[in-house]
Amino acid sequence: MKLQDYFSDDQWLPRVALTLVLLIVFVAARRMATRLVRGKADVLDAMGRRQVFYVRSAFNLALAFALLMIWLGHVQNLVLSLTAVIVAVVLATKELLMCVSGFALRTGASLFSIGDWIEVNGLRGEVSDYNLLSTTLLVLAPPERGHGYTGEVVVIPNSLFLSHPVRSGRLKHHYVQHAFSVTVEAGIDVKAALAWWARAASAACADFAEEAGRVSVAVDRALSADVQGPAPVIHVGSTDAGLLSFSVQLFCPAARSLALQGALNADFLAVVAQGEFALAGADQSTATRAGD
The missing domain is CATH 3.30.70 (Alpha-Beta Plaits)
Known part of the structure; x- marks a missing residue:
């Protein structure tokens, strides 16, 4: 069987297998390259952090390009056939999609976790819970009043993470x-x-x-x-x-x-x-x- 036959429209299994192999290889290679750049240093200076960022970005870009080459035909067909449906869904569920995107940003960037102190859009508090759509904060008093809990609980939509900077206290x-x-x-x-x-x-x-x-x-x-x-x-x-x-x-x-x-x-x-x-x-x- 020729190589192109494995990547015909009805050959999904080889594409999936190759995708998994690429993910494993790229993730392992990125970790090795990052460790090589960091060396044994616990604390990196600005140049070191910049080099780690460049290494990670290069591997991420290469992985995205490789996956695009594997699935390009299917992606094109899917986009063309679902364009009208996607537009309608996006318009109808814009806020929900922004909340889910905000959750994805929080997860992908590791913005905060349970127990962290964050400040977003003028709201400052300790993260007590979060889910796909919202984040729950125990409101904190301003620093001049001692950082204690005010007794208030506020639930904010995750969409705020897309439109406002998030300050995370990781002490x-x-x-x-x-x-x-x-x-x-x-x-x-x-x-x-x-x-x-x-x-x-x-x-x-x-x-x-x-x-x-x-x-x-x-x-x-x-x-x-x-x-x-x-x-x-x-x-x-x-x-x-x-x-x-x-x-x-x-x-x-x-x-x-x-x-x-x-x-x-x-x-x-x-x-x-x-x-x-x-x-x-x-x-x-x-x-x-x-x-x-």
């Missing part, structure tokens, strides 16, 4: 990068204040420092990027009114973020009021305005 054990600031009058010893913040923030995070370190390493490995943490980050700047603003970022459990912020702010304002950071010969007048 393990519900750790967050909690940022806040405290503003005081100028005229204090900034270096001494920064040293105080470094000591106080590290001491406040000491009881969960070991777990935070493990979580930080796991996040870096999962994202192939160096995410800031687990050490506290302190910056100082000035406001338009000429006040000093100390900005703090803590890598901490979400449930403890507000308590840590309140305790650190109170301690800092207390030592400022006591004149601990007063410059020699300066008439110290401190303002105590804390904010997120």
Whole structure:
């Protein structure tokens, strides 16, 4: 039997068998090539991530082209015979198709899973359930209110994933990068204040420092990027009114973020009021305005 006879219109079995073989070969080859590019590195830089993307894209394109060559005749016949039906179905079920497409995007891109925190179209919450048409979120309070649950449940259509960007929080054990600031009058010893913040923030995070370190390493490995943490980050700047603003970022459990912020702010304002950071010969007048 000639080769073209295997690919005649009534020869489905060889096409299916060849398709399965191609899928297995391409998937295995893509994984091997990706591992070769990554090497033994857990965290990739921008160039490494770009190379992995190019390798995967090349294999995906080659696989799509090979499958198209195998099934081109059948696809053409099917499209021509069902064009009118497809157009009618698409018009009648547009929203449903968009929801299913959104589910496919979530699955194919691994956007999130149960327990992840996501934000889409201004809605922020923890994913508690999802299906072919919708996703259920437990609504979370904004960061300045501590990341806790509000008690509300919202169900969003999966079609939103096609029209709006999705922010997915992949930090393990519900750790967050909690940022806040405290503003005081100028005229204090900034270096001494920064040293105080470094000591106080590290001491406040000491009881969960070991777990935070493990979580930080796991996040870096999962994202192939160096995410800031687990050490506290302190910056100082000035406001338009000429006040000093100390900005703090803590890598901490979400449930403890507000308590840590309140305790650190109170301690800092207390030592400022006591004149601990007063410059020699300066008439110290401190303002105590804390904010997120």
